Amino acid sequence: MQLINTEGIIDYLSQKAPSRLTKKQLSMGNRTELQVYRKVFKNVTFRGEVSIQFRRCKFIKCDFRQLYGFFCIFMDCEFEHCQFVNARFSHIEWEWRNLSFKNCYFKNVQMDEGDLFNISFEDCRFDMFLMYGFTFASVVSFYQCHFETVTFVIKFSKGTH
Numbered sequence: 001m002q003l004i005n006t007e008g009i010i011d012y013l014s015q016k017a018p019s020r021l022t023k024k025q026l027s028m029g030n031r032t033e034l035q036v037y038r039k040v041f042k043n044v045t046f047r048g049e050v051s052i053q054f055r056r057c058k059f060i061k062c063d064f065r066q067l068y069g070f071f072c073i074f075m076d077c078e079f080e081h082c083q084f085v086n087a088r089f090s091h092i093e094w095e096w097r098n099l100s101f102k103n104c105y106f107k108n109v110q111m112d113e114g115d116l117f118n119i120s121f122e123d124c125r126f127d128m129f130l131m132y133g134f135t136f137a138s139v140v141s142f143y144q145c146h147f148e149t150v151t152f153v154i155k156f157s158k159g160t161h
Contacts, residue, residue: 005048
């Protein structure tokens with residue numbers, strides 16, 4: 001299954017799991033915040049521009065290919081055997097928090113502007129990976145990972161390094 005852009009994800013969830021999707025009107029900028037709660041995504045390809053908050057979701061064998069995550073937030077989520085290829089995640093202002101990546105592959109991925117709290121990468125592979133403008137505000141761990149052509153330009157919060 002392939003979900004393209006924010007609208008594709010909303011259409012799919014509105015039909016298949018409406019109780020897992022909430023919309024909140026934000027006071028600043030007349031923006032609507034979309035949140036997905038407690039949903040398991042398996043063998044799903046995400047593409048296009050995505051601006052959604054995922055909370056307590058699990059992603060199994062998912063493909064984040066040619067994805068532009070603009071204000072795309074993940075909190076308390078798990079990723080297993082996922083691929084992130086030709087993807088960019090930008091303006092993660094509300095931070096990524098309590099995430100677990102296991103056996104994931106990152107190729108030609110760029111992440112910029114945000115905060116990371118309690119993130120673990122285990123048995124992941126990174127190839128042409130760029131992370132800049134991030135604050136490691138809490139533990140960010142890499143266990144048994146493989147790195148090729150990787151750049152990290154990060155800041156540390158006081159007391160985290």
